[in-house]
Structure formats: structure tokens, C-alpha cells
Amino acid sequence: MPKMVFIETDGTRREVDAPLGLSILEIARRHDIDLEGACEGSLACSTCHVVITPEWYDLLPDADEDEEDMLDLAFGLTKTSRLGCQIRMSEELDGLTVKLPGSR
Numbered sequence: 001m002p003k004m005v006f007i008e009t010d011g012t013r014r015e016v017d018a019p020l021g022l023s024i025l026e027i028a029r030r031h032d033i034d035l036e037g038a039c040e041g042s043l044a045c046s047t048c049h050v051v052i053t054p055e056w057y058d059l060l061p062d063a064d065e066d067e068e069d070m071l072d073l074a075f076g077l078t079k080t081s082r083l084g085c086q087i088r089m090s091e092e093l094d095g096l097t098v099k100l101p102g103s104r
């Protein structure tokens with residue numbers, strides 16, 4: 001089973017099981033990680049915003065235009081920000097590490 005790591009706002013690292021095909025948002029929910037995802041992955045909010053650690057960012061498929069537009073509205077946007085509902089776990093992403101945005 002692939003794993004991924006969430007770094008919570010207080011710096012706590014949580015390594016969790018990350019089943020293939022599930023989105024970062026779905027994985028967060030399974031493990032009670034505090035990622036809201038108000039629109040359930042329909043690209044109508046930016047509350048699933050996560051900050052990807054730089055070493056992982058380049059390995060992700062590029063964000064499409066709709067994701068970019070929503071990301072522009074995200075609080076605490078960074079150069080390696082993505083929307084968690086748009087990234088699905090794959091073999092290549094085993095070990096993926098993301099931070100929850102600093103403060104919300």
C-alpha cells in the first residue's frame with residue numbers, strides 16, 4: 001500500500017495509507033486530516049488547498065486551467081500549491097508529502 005505524509009499546521013507529520021486512485025482530499029478525510037474540501041472535488045472552491053513539498057511538486061501532472069483559476073483564490077497560495085481533490089495517488093507518488101496551508 002502506498003503511503004503519503006501530511007504535515008499539519010503545527011508541524012506534526014502524519015504518515016498514512018494512501019490507496020491507489022484516491023485523491024489527496026479523500027485520503028485526508030479517511031484519516032481525519034483537517035482538509036475541508038467544501039465542494040467535494042468539483043473545482044468550485046479552494047478549501048482543499050495543499051502545499052506540495054518541492055521535491056514532489058515536479059512529479060505531479062500539471063494543473064489544468066480550471067484548477068489554476070481556483071488556486072488563484074486560495075488563501076496562502078505558494079508556488080507549489082495544488083488542489084488536493086485534483087491529485088490522485090499513483091505508484092509514482094508513493095511517499096508524497098504535502099503541507100496543510102499555514103493558517104486558515
Ligand code: FES
Nearest residue numbers: 037039041048085
Ligand atoms: S474540494 Fe473544492 S476544489 Fe477541491
